[in-house]
Amino acid sequence: MITYGRRLRGLSLVTIATISLAYALAFFYAPEDVDQGFIQKIFYLHVPLAIVSLCGFIFGGLLAIGYLRTGDRRWDIRSYVAIHMALIFGIGALITGSIWAKASWGHWWVWNEPTLVSFLIVVLLFATYQPMRFSIEDPERQARYASVFAIVAGAFVPLNFIAVRLANQYVHPRVLTLEGGNLPASMALTFYIALLGITLLYVTLWTYEMAAKNARMQVRATRRKLLGEDAMAPLRRSAAPS
Amino acid sequence: MSALIAVAVPLHTAVKYVAGAYVVFLAIVLIYVAIMAKRLRRTERDLVDLRRELDEQRADDREVGRAA
Numbered sequence: 001m002i003t004y005g006r007r008l009r010g011l012s013l014v015t016i017a018t019i020s021l022a023y024a025l026a027f028f029y030a031p032e033d034v035d036q037g038f039i040q041k042i043f044y045l046h047v048p049l050a051i052v053s054l055c056g057f058i059f060g061g062l063l064a065i066g067y068l069r070t071g072d073r074r075w076d077i078r079s080y081v082a083i084h085m086a087l088i089f090g091i092g093a094l095i096t097g098s099i100w101a102k103a104s105w106g107h108w109w110v111w112n113e114p115t116l117v118s119f120l121i122v123v124l125l126f127a128t129y130q131p132m133r134f135s136i137e138d139p140e141r142q143a144r145y146a147s148v149f150a151i152v153a154g155a156f157v158p159l160n161f162i163a164v165r166l167a168n169q170y171v172h173p174r175v176l177t178l179e180g181g182n183l184p185a186s187m188a189l190t191f192y193i194a195l196l197g198i199t200l201l202y203v204t205l206w207t208y209e210m211a212a213k214n215a216r217m218q219v220r221a222t223r224r225k226l227l228g229e230d231a232m233a234p235l236r237r238s239a240a241p242s
Numbered sequence: 243m244s245a246l247i248a249v250a251v252p253l254h255t256a257v258k259y260v261a262g263a264y265v266v267f268l269a270i271v272l273i274y275v276a277i278m279a280k281r282l283r284r285t286e287r288d289l290v291d292l293r294r295e296l297d298e299q300r301a302d303d304r305e306v307g308r309a310a
Contacts, residue, residue: 023264037251037253037256038251038253038256038257038260039251039256039259039260041260042259042260042263045263045264045267046263049267088270088274091270092266092267092270095263095266095270096263096266096267099259099262099263099266100259100263102259103251103255103256103259104251201271205271205274208278209278212278212281212282212285215282215285216281216284216285216288219285219288219289219292220288222292223288223292223295226292226296226299227292227295227296227299
């Protein structure tokens with residue numbers, strides 16, 4: 001039997017320590033940006049949220065491959081939770097990015113900025129994942145269609161990212177480049193620790209939700225085993241795997 | 243495309259925006275944890291129900307055994 005809760009305590013403590021360290025460094029160690037000033041501190045939150053969110057969507061697609069290969073429902077649940085978490089992080093990235101844009105550009109949203117719009121497209125694409133699941137009643141079909149969606153949409157994420165990077169005109173500030181970025185060492189160190197902290201937060205919350213879903217499924221399986229199928233209340237229609 | 247230039251804002255204004263962004267992040271995490279806690283309570287309730295139903299079933303089985 002798989003148990004997700006066992007590693008949760010240690011993982012939570014490491015996550016809290018890393019995030020605390022990252023934001024302590026962001027405010028007390030990393031220097032203020034010469035051009036942007038104090039407002040640049042938002043980047044230590046916004047950029048890791050955006051990166052982890054995009055990686056989470058790809059991770060969801062990879063887990064969905066596991067379902068299509070094996071037919072094991074556990075892969076579908078893992079993929080569902082990965083996409084669900086990535087969507088929450090994506091919304092966080094959009095809101096924190098908007099706050100930065102308002103302070104720095106004077107607008108909450110700029111429609112002719114390719115990075116912003118492409119990120120919004122990815123988030124909106126994955127926002128249709130849950131309604132799509134909800135619209136399919138049969139659990140087997142729901143899992144299969146959702147896996148195909150997760151793989152195709154997951155493959156779209158890096159393509160979308162590369163297309164925006166190749167675009168000639170962009171004004172979105174770049175934190176990471178293939179040449180290593182243009183951050184001074186103290187800022188780069190803080191940024192990478194913040195990225196690690198947000199990644200750990202994603203992994204912790206993913207494990208937390210998997211533990212909760214696993215516990216619920218174990219309760220249902222135990223009820224079925226001990227009291228028979230008649231004792232089972234009919235499942236409510238749900239987007240979540242059951 | 244008109245170029246957008248990121249400008250430095252005065253510290254007292256920047257602090258409000260930075261605090262706002264971090265508060266939003268904290269709020270998202272807390273709302274998520276609260277929703278998960280609610281679901282956990284539901285699972286606990288289901289476990290209590292399961293235990294009660296099992297006890298009732300055992301009591302019924304004993305009654306049947308005695309009657310036989």
